[in-house]
Amino acid sequence: xxxxxxxxxxxxxxxxxxxxxxxxxxxxxxxxxxxxxxxxxxxxxxxxxxxxxxxxxxxxxxxxxxxxxxxxxxxxxxxxxxxxxxxxxxxxxxxxxxxxxxxxxxxxxxxxxxxxxxxxxxxxxxxxxxxxxxxxxxxxxxxxxxxxxxxxxxxxxxxxxxxxxxxxxxxxxxxxxxxxxxxxxxxxxxxxxxxxxxxxxxxxxxxxxxxxxxxxxxxxxxxxxxxxxxxxxxxxxxxxxxxxxxxxxxxxxxxxxxxxxxxxxxxxxxxxxxxxxxxxxxxxxxxxxxxxxxxxxxxxxxxxxxxxxxxxxxxxxxxxxxxxxxxxxxxxx
Amino acid sequence: xxxxxxxxxxxxxxxxxxxxxxxxxxxxxxxxxxxxxxxxxxxxxxxxxxxxxxxxxxxxxxxxxxxxxxxxxxxxxxxxxxxxxxxxxxxxxxxxxxxxxxxxxxxxxxxxxxxxxxxxxxxxxxxxxxxxxxxxxxxxxxxxxxxxxxxxxxxxxxxxxxxxxxxxxxxxxxxxxxxxxxxxxxxxxxxxxxxxxxxxxxxxxxxxxxxxxxxxxxxxxxxxxxxxxxxxxxxxxxxxxxxxxxxxxxxxxxxxxxxxxxxxxxxxxxxxxxxxxx
Numbered sequence: 001x002x003x004x005x006x007x008x009x010x011x012x013x014x015x016x017x018x019x020x021x022x023x024x025x026x027x028x029x030x031x032x033x034x035x036x037x038x039x040x041x042x043x044x045x046x047x048x049x050x051x052x053x054x055x056x057x058x059x060x061x062x063x064x065x066x067x068x069x070x071x072x073x074x075x076x077x078x079x080x081x082x083x084x085x086x087x088x089x090x091x092x093x094x095x096x097x098x099x100x101x102x103x104x105x106x107x108x109x110x111x112x113x114x115x116x117x118x119x120x121x122x123x124x125x126x127x128x129x130x131x132x133x134x135x136x137x138x139x140x141x142x143x144x145x146x147x148x149x150x151x152x153x154x155x156x157x158x159x160x161x162x163x164x165x166x167x168x169x170x171x172x173x174x175x176x177x178x179x180x181x182x183x184x185x186x187x188x189x190x191x192x193x194x195x196x197x198x199x200x201x202x203x204x205x206x207x208x209x210x211x212x213x214x215x216x217x218x219x220x221x222x223x224x225x226x227x228x229x230x231x232x233x234x235x236x237x238x239x240x241x242x243x244x245x246x247x248x249x250x251x252x253x254x255x256x257x258x259x260x261x262x263x264x265x266x267x268x269x270x271x272x273x274x275x276x277x278x279x280x281x282x283x284x285x286x287x288x289x290x291x292x293x294x295x296x297x298x299x300x301x302x303x304x305x306x307x308x309x310x311x312x313x314x315x316x317x318x319x320x321x322x323x324x325x326x327x328x329x330x331x332x333x
Numbered sequence: 334x335x336x337x338x339x340x341x342x343x344x345x346x347x348x349x350x351x352x353x354x355x356x357x358x359x360x361x362x363x364x365x366x367x368x369x370x371x372x373x374x375x376x377x378x379x380x381x382x383x384x385x386x387x388x389x390x391x392x393x394x395x396x397x398x399x400x401x402x403x404x405x406x407x408x409x410x411x412x413x414x415x416x417x418x419x420x421x422x423x424x425x426x427x428x429x430x431x432x433x434x435x436x437x438x439x440x441x442x443x444x445x446x447x448x449x450x451x452x453x454x455x456x457x458x459x460x461x462x463x464x465x466x467x468x469x470x471x472x473x474x475x476x477x478x479x480x481x482x483x484x485x486x487x488x489x490x491x492x493x494x495x496x497x498x499x500x501x502x503x504x505x506x507x508x509x510x511x512x513x514x515x516x517x518x519x520x521x522x523x524x525x526x527x528x529x530x531x532x533x534x535x536x537x538x539x540x541x542x543x544x545x546x547x548x549x550x551x552x553x554x555x556x557x558x559x560x561x562x563x564x565x566x567x568x569x570x571x572x573x574x575x576x577x578x579x580x581x582x583x584x585x586x587x588x589x590x591x592x593x594x595x596x597x598x599x600x601x602x603x604x605x606x607x608x609x610x611x
Contacts, residue, residue, distance in 0.1 A: 080565045109385045189553055198466070
């Protein structure tokens with residue numbers, strides 16, 4: 001019995017570790033005290049991206065303080081962990097890209113979108129060089145003979161997680177090139193560091209990467225064959241701030257205050273991108289310099305189409321069986 | 334030459350006496366009933382659950398029934414179990430051979446032991462990404478990771494077991510002029526087998542943990558990979574099915590191993606019993 005329980009515990013720890021991660025970093029209960037002009041504390045979970053810099057700059061500029069908010073930020077391992085944490089109320093607000101969010105909604109996880117975290121400019125899809133705007137990239141290994149997305153039929157592609165953002169957007173590119181994403185290629189799960197190493201020694205033919213690993217892959221001789229995220233999303237907000245449905249109900253005032261401050265924050269970051277990026281680099285402990293990072297776009301609002309478009313595409317590509325019901329998902333201030 | 338047969342193996346007597354005086358049927362009853370009671374409690378307490386992350390047990394079991402009929406799920410279970418068993422057997426054989434060599438030749442042990450302890454101290458799960466970077470992400474990487482992790486407990490317990498054998502055993506077998514090979518196979522290893530098998534039991538658990546960890550990278554086949562994917566894509570019922578099946582496999586492999594151990598060590602358990610009764 002003892003061994004089974006130990007094994008069960010080890011296995012159960014996989015999903016729970018993510019929750020515990022956020023639990024450790026936030027011991028004190030949220031102090032709510034708005035009546036006599038005090039501050040309300042909101043716990044915010046990010047996944048450690050350069051674009052987090054906008055939020056940090058906003059905190060520094062006092063936009064949240066003006067609204068009577070005190071933000072306590074923490075970093076969670078991945079978007080599913082953040083969504084699980086907002087659902088359970090362990091954190092109030094979490095960052096999630098739109099694809100994990102749609103996955104969660106399709107399974108009935110009660111989460112709402114309360115604001116835009118990052119995204120692409122309105123004219124991204126028609127831009128001359130989409131790669132300059134896209135922080136993700138599909139890279140082909142030097143000796144793989146792959147020069148184009150169409151050459152990827154039957155090849156091996158590394159991605160950080162299955163059924164997640166990068167697989168979905170690359171699947172969109174494969175579909176455009178006439179390759180069936182489900183059976184036409186071999187997907188393998190590799191963390192970004194291993195993926196760059198695998199590109200170098202040719203054990204994978206291509207890899208989907210995120211900045212700064214895109215820079216490393218280019219330095220290692222791999223060639224970028226596609227900017228899959230701009231190709232998939234075309235424009236608008238792709239990184240979202242989410243909150244649990246019960247949090248939105250119970251802390252309606254605080255959430256509305258967060259939304260007002262967020263608009264100011266994103267506007268400030270768009271005007272002072274260098275300050276925001278530097279804050280993000282410092283926060284994530286990155287060793288990159290300003291000119292090595294692509295400037296994120298911080299949209300002012302989340303439009304209905306920002307969710308509708310990926311929703312439709314995920315159904316077309318077979319990642320969702322039916323479209324997710326999006327009524328009331330976006331909560332506007 | 335089977336020297337162990339000289340020890341009276343009156344297992345039936347030993348068995349009837351029971352290990353702790355509790356009747357055997359009570360022990361078996363507890364073993365069977367406790368999981369059933371726990372499952373029952375789970376069923377009742379989760380029946381009206383609306384929490385997405387803790388669906389009712391009924392939903393989980395229905396999903397299990399559906400999944401068992403899909404080939405992908407069976408391939409996942411088969412691939413994980415195959416890797417586990419192959420690696421465990423490999424680790425046991427290599428561990429016993431290496432351990433015997435190191436236990437019998439002190440000079441060799443003196444040279445190699447610090448290195449062994451260095452590698453043993455590295456958590457095997459941490460090595461998985463390094464192996465993936467070095468030799469790729471095929472199935473052989475998984476087998477290598479599991480085997481390496483499961484090797485050390487067997488290796489060290491074999492070494493210890495051989496060093497700890499009664500010196501008179503060696504003297505007596507020398508007096509009878511038994512060749513070194515017969516001495517190893519028929520005297521030394523059997524004498525060390527209680528410790529070797531304890532080491533193997535630890536190996537089995539380590540192998541199980543690393544089996545799951547090894548599936549986090551590379552192609553997404555295997556029960557661990559399927560469970561992780563289910564968790565990340567919010568297919569929560571599938572995730573619980575994976576956890577349940579992993580638990581059952583863990584329990585079953587341990588149970589089979591316990592039976593094997595009891596069979597191999599029948600003489601030892603009997604002699605211990607006799608000592609206790611004497």
